[in-house]
Amino acid sequence: MSNIFSFFTPKDKKFQPLFEQAGSNVRKIAEALLVVVTTDDIEKRKEAIKEVERLEHVGDDITHTIFIELSKNFITPFDREDIHSLASAIDDIADYIHASAGNIELYNVTNIGEPMVKLAELLVEMCGDLEKAIKELRSFKNIRVIADACVRINSAENQADYTCNLAIARLFEFETNAIELIKQKEVLQTLEIATDKCEDAANVLESILVKNA
Numbered sequence: 001m002s003n004i005f006s007f008f009t010p011k012d013k014k015f016q017p018l019f020e021q022a023g024s025n026v027r028k029i030a031e032a033l034l035v036v037v038t039t040d041d042i043e044k045r046k047e048a049i050k051e052v053e054r055l056e057h058v059g060d061d062i063t064h065t066i067f068i069e070l071s072k073n074f075i076t077p078f079d080r081e082d083i084h085s086l087a088s089a090i091d092d093i094a095d096y097i098h099a100s101a102g103n104i105e106l107y108n109v110t111n112i113g114e115p116m117v118k119l120a121e122l123l124v125e126m127c128g129d130l131e132k133a134i135k136e137l138r139s140f141k142n143i144r145v146i147a148d149a150c151v152r153i154n155s156a157e158n159q160a161d162y163t164c165n166l167a168i169a170r171l172f173e174f175e176t177n178a179i180e181l182i183k184q185k186e187v188l189q190t191l192e193i194a195t196d197k198c199e200d201a202a203n204v205l206e207s208i209l210v211k212n213a
Helices: 015-038 042-072 080-106 114-136 143-174 178-212
Strands: none
Touching (some): 015 042, 015 080, 015 114, 042 080, 080 114, 080 178, 114 143, 114 178, 143 178
């Protein structure tokens, strides 16, 4: 691939490092969420929820910095719209992961079943793929890594849809406590929206590939 089409060139000292920080941070927040839904230790869960909140604030700061740099720089490594869309999509992932963890604490959800764990595991996979794809933007030498990561993210989002829909259907069929049903449904749907936002980020990456490859 010719360097003519490299949108993150070695000269880019601003956006690529920030996007790599954002990718690493969103992967860490997904991992913290997985601890929230898998640990049986109440104190460990509380610590993990606090870590999710801390990382969400870190992500907000990174996104804000990207937007500031975007407003200050006339020349950007690729389309300004794509920079804004990618930063926003990554920030949305963190927001919905944070909301999921917050709802588990706020609603005092103690019955964390297999579907919630599955959705959290999918988020870890998707955010890991997103981080890998973002790193490849530095040199743009291996577009296959980016393309494959996007395919895996899209596939995982389909799995998340199925997992969430099936879990909610079973809640309506078997859960007799209306309050518990509402709490479970809310957390499941918020987790599923987080996976949707991962797909949004993958779609932006695919758009960048189409424009620059």
